[in-house]
Amino acid sequence: MIYIIMGVSGCGKSALGAFLSEKLGWPLHEGDHFHPPGNVEKMARGEPLTDQDRLPWLFRLHEVIERERCSRSDALVACSALKRLYRQILLHGSKALDSSSGPGRDVLPPTHPDVCFLFLHGNYDLIQQRMVARRGHYMKADLLRSQFDILEPPSEGENVLPLDVSRSMTDMATEVQKHNARPEPSISS
Template sequence: MEAPVAVLVMGVSGSGKSTVGSLLATELGWKFYDADDYHPEENRKKMGKGIPLNDQDRIPWLFNLHDILLRNVSSGQSVVLACSALKKMYRNILRRGESAATQKYDEPGEKEELKLLVVYLNGPSEVISGRLAKRKGHFMPPELLQSQFDTLEPPSAPENFLSLSVDRSVSEMIPIIVDYVKTK
């Protein structure tokens, strides 16, 4: 398998996606995107009111993120994306764009799909809830964390993924991910 040209750092809110993703991109010399920066204003308002996003809210946002990733990769720029990508379907959209809606994971796509390594940051809700309680100025309120755990479909075969516990320090995670990227 060729080295991934895109790394998705995923997990529920408060798992450390943005921190790990930005440091990983710096370490690899790749471009970094935080998916939260691309939420439409309607999604931000909805979450700010404590209303969980649904598929109708997320899918257009994910299509946009796929297009951003594809544009970078097509121009030769490898990327790291921090994005919750809670469902397998969402990760498929990030890999395949609109064609993901009509195909299963292991079916060949009509379009070239992104080579994507999924780095799943996982941990117990108590630990992540404690992190969220300390976070200030984010549009995602801690009250929505349980809805994210309810939606979560952890990555599984045949997805190309690496699972890391949030109990590890970021300084422990980055070398593990970099080594994994370089050996894949």
Template sequence: MILIIMGVSGSGKTTVGSFLSAKLGWTLYEGDDYHPKENIEKMASGVPLTDQDRTPWLLLLHDIIQREMAAGTNAIVICSALKRLYRQLLLFGRCALAGAGAGAGAEARDTLQGVLLAFLQGSLEQIQERVRARSGHFMPVALLQSQFDALEPPSPAENALTLDIRKGPLEMASEIERALSAHL
């Protein structure tokens, strides 16, 4: 099983993912660790990433997902995955880029069997508070609006669980665990 924890910066992806990884014993892949230096510098200077900036990063995470699936292991991948195209790149790699239509190359599939998306959802105001309160992260509060502007919440066909961040990390992790149990 692959769990992709998604949402805008500051939504709690790393906190929830780290808790679940420790509790379940699943390998955790923090997407931010795989950004190229240029992407991090760009974001740190307040410049939003473009689709072109994100594509190589998403394809690298796709390779990790494919490797874990081929090995038959359980893993957690933390990635903003803001747009449907980004989620398609994570799941289907370069095939998602084929053709002009949304989801082209995915052969009308929205998700892969054995993949669950957990979308951590909150308001701009809630997440601004969180980002202002944290330290040591390259993502400035000024870029949050660009993430909300790009955000395409997952559709029901994407096998996604939507979680309200007001519940807190432990309650969200428990909901994800219940959803995973139903899929295992």
């Protein structure tokens, strides 16, 4: 199973990822480490990223996800994945861009059975307080509003497990472990 831990900046993706990685013994691929230097510099200046800025980053993460899927490994990936298109790119790479541009294009499945989005959600004030309190991260709290503005919460059809960030880390991890203990879906080739 691949769990993509998603949500706005400051919601706890990295913290939950590290916690789950230790509990489950799975590798964690921290999305922040895959940003091109220009993206990091832009965010550090307080400038929101555009879709064009995000594309190389999303393609790199898609490659990581595909590598883990092809090896049938369990893994965690922390990535904001704020828009449906971003989630489609994570799952399908450049095919997601081809299918999103016009009628008559192939419609891609909204998910893979072996990939689940863990959607960390919470109210703006709580997450903003967390962002202000954290130190040493290039993403400034001023950019949180822009993330909430573009957020397209995943639909049920996207194989999502919503997790309220007002709950404890242990509670959220227990819910993920219960989800993971369910019988494995069959994966069609």
